[in-house]
Amino acid sequence: MLDVLPQWQGLGAARALVAAVAETARAEGAERLIVATTNDDLPALGFYRRPGFTITGVLVGRVLEHHGGVEPGFAGIPVRDEIQMELRL
Numbered sequence: 001m002l003d004v005l006p007q008w009q010g011l012g013a014a015r016a017l018v019a020a021v022a023e024t025a026r027a028e029g030a031e032r033l034i035v036a037t038t039n040d041d042l043p044a045l046g047f048y049r050r051p052g053f054t055i056t057g058v059l060v061g062r063v064l065e066h067h068g069g070v071e072p073g074f075a076g077i078p079v080r081d082e083i084q085m086e087l088r089l
């Protein structure tokens with residue numbers, strides 16, 4: 001989970017955390033970081049795109065099945081799908 005409290009967003013906290021994880025993973029020989037978000041999460045999609053994460057897969061209906069029904073997400077967008085992304089290190 002990556003979640004920055006609203007009053008601290010936009011200050012570079014998440015960017016610093018992901019950069020530190022990438023540096024540690026690279027030092028340990030990892031070749032990629034894998035993350036997942038949901039179809040409604042426009043802030044996360046924007047955030048992960050900045051350091052170079054690319055979409056590698058979309059599991060259509062995965063979150064819908066997990067929740068057992070439609071739930072409203074960011075900006076009221078129905079949460080339905082899992083979006084998988086990766087960053088090559």
Ligand SMILES: CC(C)(COP(=O)(O)OP(=O)(O)OC[C@H]1O[C@@H](n2cnc3c(N)ncnc32)[C@H](O)[C@@H]1OP(=O)(O)O)[C@@H](O)C(=O)NCCC(=O)NCCS
Pocket residue numbers: 002003004005008009010011012013014015016036037038041042043044045046047048050
């Ligand atoms: C997504 C989230 C983690 C970003 O945290 P943050 O600390 O505000 O992000 P930062 O200030 O470190 O921003 C880093 C970069 O991402 C960009 N960014 C941040 N939020 C963005 C958004 N909503 N849309 C587009 N770009 C965004 C910033 O412009 C910044 O770009 P830069 O490196 O070129 O300056 C935060 O908005 C959050 O906690 N959201 C709710 C929970 C969530 O969606 N978590 C992810 C679940 S997968």
